[in-house]
Amino acid sequence: MTETAPAPANDTGHKMSAKNVNVFYGSTQAIRDVSIDIDMDHVTAFIGPSGCGKSTFLRTLNRMNDTVASARVEGDIRLDGEDIYSPSMDVVQLRARVGMVFQKPNPFPKSIYENVAYGPRIHGLAASKADMDGIVERSLKRAGLWEEVKDRLSDSGTALSGGQQQRLCIARAIAVDPEVILMDEPCSALDPIATAKIEELIHELRGRYAIVIVTHNMQQAARVSQRTAFFHLGTLVEYGVTDDIFTNPRQERTKDYITGRYG
Amino acid sequence: MSPFALLFLIAGLGLIAWLTARARAMRFDRGGAKRLHSLPSQHGWYVAMWTVLPALLFLAVWGSVSPGLVREAVMQHPAAKQLPAFDFEREALLGEASRIAHTPGAKAFDPLAEQLAEPTRAAEKRYGWTGTAAAILLAFAGGAFAFTRIRAGFRARSRVERAVMLILLVASLIAILTTLGIFLSLLWESLRFFGQVSVFDFLFGTHWSPQVIDPADPGASLGAVPLFWGTFFIGAVIAMIVAIPFGLMSAIYLTQYAAPRVRRWMKPILEILAGVPTVVYGYFAALTVAPAVRDLAVSLGMTYASSESALAAGLVMGVMIIPFVSSMADDSIAAVPAAMRDGSLAMGATTSETIRRVLLPAALPGVVAGVLLAVSRAIGETMIVVMAASGAATITLNPFESATTVTKQIVDLLTGEAEFDSPKTLAAFALGLTLFVVTLLLNIVALAVVKRYREAYE
Ligand SMILES: Nc1ncnc2c1ncn2[C@@H]1O[C@H](COP(=O)(O)OP(=O)(O)OP(=O)(O)O)[C@@H](O)[C@H]1O
Ligand SMILES: [Mg+2]
Numbered sequence: 001m002t003e004t005a006p007a008p009a010n011d012t013g014h015k016m017s018a019k020n021v022n023v024f025y026g027s028t029q030a031i032r033d034v035s036i037d038i039d040m041d042h043v044t045a046f047i048g049p050s051g052c053g054k055s056t057f058l059r060t061l062n063r064m065n066d067t068v069a070s071a072r073v074e075g076d077i078r079l080d081g082e083d084i085y086s087p088s089m090d091v092v093q094l095r096a097r098v099g100m101v102f103q104k105p106n107p108f109p110k111s112i113y114e115n116v117a118y119g120p121r122i123h124g125l126a127a128s129k130a131d132m133d134g135i136v137e138r139s140l141k142r143a144g145l146w147e148e149v150k151d152r153l154s155d156s157g158t159a160l161s162g163g164q165q166q167r168l169c170i171a172r173a174i175a176v177d178p179e180v181i182l183m184d185e186p187c188s189a190l191d192p193i194a195t196a197k198i199e200e201l202i203h204e205l206r207g208r209y210a211i212v213i214v215t216h217n218m219q220q221a222a223r224v225s226q227r228t229a230f231f232h233l234g235t236l237v238e239y240g241v242t243d244d245i246f247t248n249p250r251q252e253r254t255k256d257y258i259t260g261r262y263g
Numbered sequence: 264m265s266p267f268a269l270l271f272l273i274a275g276l277g278l279i280a281w282l283t284a285r286a287r288a289m290r291f292d293r294g295g296a297k298r299l300h301s302l303p304s305q306h307g308w309y310v311a312m313w314t315v316l317p318a319l320l321f322l323a324v325w326g327s328v329s330p331g332l333v334r335e336a337v338m339q340h341p342a343a344k345q346l347p348a349f350d351f352e353r354e355a356l357l358g359e360a361s362r363i364a365h366t367p368g369a370k371a372f373d374p375l376a377e378q379l380a381e382p383t384r385a386a387e388k389r390y391g392w393t394g395t396a397a398a399i400l401l402a403f404a405g406g407a408f409a410f411t412r413i414r415a416g417f418r419a420r421s422r423v424e425r426a427v428m429l430i431l432l433v434a435s436l437i438a439i440l441t442t443l444g445i446f447l448s449l450l451w452e453s454l455r456f457f458g459q460v461s462v463f464d465f466l467f468g469t470h471w472s473p474q475v476i477d478p479a480d481p482g483a484s485l486g487a488v489p490l491f492w493g494t495f496f497i498g499a500v501i502a503m504i505v506a507i508p509f510g511l512m513s514a515i516y517l518t519q520y521a522a523p524r525v526r527r528w529m530k531p532i533l534e535i536l537a538g539v540p541t542v543v544y545g546y547f548a549a550l551t552v553a554p555a556v557r558d559l560a561v562s563l564g565m566t567y568a569s570s571e572s573a574l575a576a577g578l579v580m581g582v583m584i585i586p587f588v589s590s591m592a593d594d595s596i597a598a599v600p601a602a603m604r605d606g607s608l609a610m611g612a613t614t615s616e617t618i619r620r621v622l623l624p625a626a627l628p629g630v631v632a633g634v635l636l637a638v639s640r641a642i643g644e645t646m647i648v649v650m651a652a653s654g655a656a657t658i659t660l661n662p663f664e665s666a667t668t669v670t671k672q673i674v675d676l677l678t679g680e681a682e683f684d685s686p687k688t689l690a691a692f693a694l695g696l697t698l699f700v701v702t703l704l705l706n707i708v709a710l711a712v713v714k715r716y717r718e719a720y721e
Contacts, residue, residue, distance in 0.1 A: 067608055069523065095611035102609075106602035109625050118620070119610040169606070176610065 015040045015210040016061060016098075016180060021075035023056050023065065030056045034075075034236045036229055038180070043202060043211045045221035045242065048231035049257065054214045057231070058182050061212065062098035063091055079180070096123050099173035103185040105165035107157030107172070112149050115157040115168055116140060119176035135175055143171035144201050163194025170201065174209070181205070183213040187220065199224050218258055222246050230254045269322070269395055273402055277315040280406045284310035284413060291415040301420035309419040312426050313409035318402040325394040336386035342378040357383075449699060452692035459686045460485050465693060471656035473676060473687045481686040487694065489656035493666035497577040497652065498641035501662060505581025506637060510588025511630065515618055517589070518596045530593075537586040545650035548579035553651055560663040571653035573666035580647050584637045591636065595629020595716070596622055628716035632709040639705035643698060645670040669694050 014037040023031035030053045038044050038061075046054040056065070063084060065071040077084050084094055096119070107115050116136045119125075126132035136153070140146040145167045149160070157168055166186055173181055183202075187195040202211060202224045215221050221228055222242060229239040230251075238245060238254045249255040285307035291299065301309075337343060337357070346353050359376040363369045364384035413419060457465070460482040468486015476484050513533065517526050553575035560568030599622050607617040623630070653665030654675055676691040 062609065064605065064609055067605065092611045092613060095609055100609035102602060102606065104602055106600070106606040108603060108606065108621050118607070118612075122610060122612050122616055122620075172606075172610065 014038060015080065017078050018057075018060070019076040021057070021060060021073065021077060023053070023060060023074070024072045025056075025068070026070045030234055031060070032234045034231075034234075036236060036239055038210055038212060039227070040179075040210045041207050042227050043206050043213060043225040044227040044229065045225035046212065046214045046229050046231060047216070047218065047221050047257070048237075050216075052231040053234045054231050055184050058184055058212060058214055061180070061182055062095050062100055064095075064100065066091065092123075096176045097178055098180040098182065099176065099178035101166070101169050101173055101181065101183040101186050104189050105162055105169050107160070107165050107168050109156065109158055111154045112140075112157050112160070112168060113153040116171050116175045118172060123176055125176065139171040139175040140168075142174055142205065143167045144197065144204070145171055161194070163190050163197060166190060166194070166198060167201065170198075170205075174205070178209060180210045180212065183211065185214050185216065188216065195220070218246070230257060232257070266322075269398065273315055273318050273398065276318075276399075276402045276406065277311040280314040280410070281307040281311040284410060287410075288413060288419075299415060300418050301423075305423050306413045306417070306419040308423045309413065309417075310406055310409040312423065314402050314406035316426075317405040318398045321401050322394065322398050325397070329390045329394060332390050333383065333386045336389075337379060337382050340379065340382040342375060342382075345375055361387075446699065449692055449696045452689055453696040455684075456686065456689035456693045459689070460693075465690075466697075469658065471672075473672075473690060476685075476687055485686060485690050487669070487690075487697070489658050490667060490669045490672050490694065491697075492658050493573065493652070493656065494642050494668040494670075496660075496662075496666055497573050497648065497668055498580060498644065499638045501574060501577025502581035502584055502641045503634065503638065505578055506584035506588045506641075507634060509581075510585045510633075510637075511592050513585070513589045514592035514596055515623075518593055519614055519618055519622070533586040533589055536583075537590070539583075541583065541644060541646040542650070544579050544583050545646045548575050548647050548651035552579055556663065563663075565661075565663050568663045569653060569665035571651065571665045572663050573652070573659070574662035576648050576651040576666075576668075577662065579651065580641055580644055583644070583647065584641055587640060588633055588637050591633025592626070592630050595626040595633065598629065598716075599625045628712050632712040632716070635705050635709035635712070639702045639709075642668070643670065643702055645674065649674050669698050673698075 016038040017036070019035045021031055021034045022029060034057060046058065048054055056071075059065045060073050060077060061084075063073075065073055073085065079094070079097065083089065108118060110118070113136055116139050117126075117132055120132060120135050126135055137146065137150075140149065145164060148164060149155075149168075157165065160168060166189075170181075170186075187198050190198065199220065202213065205211060213221075213224065225242045227240070228242040228245040230237045230245065230249075230253075232253055238249060238251045240250075245254060246258060249258065255261075281304075285303045288299070288301075288303035288306035334357070337360070346356060356373060356376050357379070359373065360379035360383045363376060363380035364387065464482030465485055465487055467488060468482060469488045470484055470486045471489045472484045517530060517533075521529065553570050553572065556572050556575045556578070557568050557570045560572070603621050603625055604617055607621045608614075612620065648668045648671040652671050653667050654671065655665050656667050656672070657665060659666060673691045673694050676688060676694075
């Protein structure tokens with residue numbers, strides 16, 4: 001596996017690094033020449049106006065764009081120095097290493113336990129029932145949901161509240177022990193209290209996983225992230241330390257956007 | 264006046280009413296108001312409706328009353344005293360009299376009919392003219408009434424709207440009432456049947472041989488269990504063993520794997536299959552599949568194999584049902600939110616794992632409902648079994664043996680010489696009623712499942 005192989009020459013030391021990425025839907029270009037590095041101990045926020053390509057770019061990082069027939073990705077994206085679009089890369093393994101949480105909570109219509117056990121089952125991570133119980137419990141604990149659901153693991157995942165469902169989806173994603181977690185507006189369907197819980201959770205998960213979060217909420221980006229990338233019309237306008245971006249943006253467009261003068 | 268000419272006349276009156284009323288509405292004194300509540304043509308429609316509808320309604324009623332009145336008048340004739348008392352002959356004579364009355368120069372077999380022809384003609388003429396006159400009068404009266412009502416502020420628009428709504432309501436009720444009527448007549452004939460044969464004998468008896476019925480105990484040879492079994496075996500077991508896997512797999516292929524281009528031509532072809540007349544499938548079953556199945560059975564050492572095997576009918580019926588199952592399954596798989604599929608793929612599941620573990624379980628209620636509807640179609644299917652299934656009622660688990668179905672027996676019972684009072688003929692109605700009830704239940708359950716399932720995702 002990769003740990004034993006010598007680090008490739010182009011290993012930059014970043015968890016993920018994208019170079020000159022272009023994405024097309026049919027003949028229209030949604031992402032233009034984006035280069036960005038994602039690091040392990042940081043939460044990286046993607047911000048930008050609606051339709052600027054944040055989700056599209058996020059989905060190139062775990063090849064979810066493969067599921068869109070018209071999408072085509074160009075450029076070089078690496079995970080630990082390994083080209084994730086190379087033919088030798090196994091998408092199944094990639095997605096196990098780069099997990100994803102969606103905008104709308106999408107638990108499977110199965111029990112809470114089965115939702116969390118889904119990934120480990122597919123990837124054969126548990127040798128026994130006891131193993132699986134351990135994984136489920138650990139994942140739910142990390143997602144901050146254990147105390148709320150430990151007595152009703154066999155209830156349907158869809159019967160939970162929206163915020164609980166989203167934390168269940170996070171638990172589901174971390175059950176396969178990913179290295180990177182991509183979150184696409186994970187709080188946009190939630191109320192402020194549930195949102196605060198998720199943000200708190202992101203704080204706790206930081207360091208263990210590289211986290212990328214797409215958000216429309218400036219305060220949220222400022223609260224949870226250490227790095228912020230501002231996208232506009234498919235290009236990456238500015239990328240840097242979150243505090244700098246919010247207090248001292250170098251680009252006029254960034255400034256207009258974060259001060260709400262954009263439009 | 265012929266009915267056709269009369270309808271034409273009434274329509275003409277309606278047109279005149281429409282034109283007059285519209286012309287009048289155009290000249291209304293608007294009294295300073297910028298707009299009338301209703302457009303002139305709507306005033307026209309209002310008066311035209313009042314002209315046409317009451318007259319038509321009257322004609323519909325009259326059409327059902329006047330034969331009775333004619334009959335009454337003919338019976339007053341002295342010659343009618345000689346009519347035979349027995350219903351059937353009396354009807355025949357009166358019918359003949361009416362026929363002579365209508366066809367000039369026709370000869371009668373019976374002098375009595377000849378005598379009654381003249382009074383029949385007279386009475387029909389008299390009542391015909393009465394009806395025509397009344398209808399025209401009503402058209403005029405209705406039109407005049409409506410015409411006096413329209414004025415500048417009159418809300419013709421709303422009235423016309425309401426009338427249109429009523430007409431649509433009646434149109435939609437007709438289908439429902441017809442179904443109800445069919446059900447009631449089935450029920451009525453079945454009750455007559457159960458007056459002669461006990462429900463218990465019919466539903467639980469295992470001996471079916473309507474050709475030889477013991478008049479003392481008709482129930483002994485009218486036990487429908489072999490038919491129920493045959494219907495179930497052919498329609499719900501053999502046909503479904505074919506239709507469910509193939510229908511499901513084609514739905515999975517079409518929704519999950521097929522490129523949009525492939526889907527664009529494959530789905531319509533499947534749907535065309537659903538429109539092939541069942542008699543064509545029947546040919547196919549009887550002429551191609553049945554001999555092949557028998558040959559297979561013989562080569563397997565079953566020398567007794569029937570060329571009207573349950574297997575042949577069931578296989579072809581299954582093929583017929585495939586597009587139906589496929590399209591129901593397609594709909595319910597497509598109704599599973601894309602977020603489910605994405606969620607699973609993002610966990611690193613492959614497409615087939617996603618289908619097996621997420622999509623199918625989520626779509627299961629819809630698929631089950633589709634299968635129930637498919638079963639209800641299969642057990643009501645007639646043509647294939649009439650052509651390919653056997654007439655012999657046997658209870659067997661061997662698909663190479665012959666089996667018969669409820670629909671096949673209904674056809675057999677009602678064709679051929681029919682006495683409408685015999686238990687043999689009436690049994691057809693009891694079978695029909697049973698089939699109707701079972702199909703209805705299957706449909707209700709399926710619809711309930713689908714409804715529950717839809718709610719789960721909204
Ligand atoms: N499946 C698709 N097919 C074609 N075009 C698409 C598809 N998905 C997105 N696009 C287009 O790509 C561009 C970027 O979309 P994307 O969803 O990445 O924006 P976004 O920044 O995530 O917006 P939002 O903040 O509203 O979620 C848009 O112009 C969009 O119309
Ligand atoms: Mg988006």
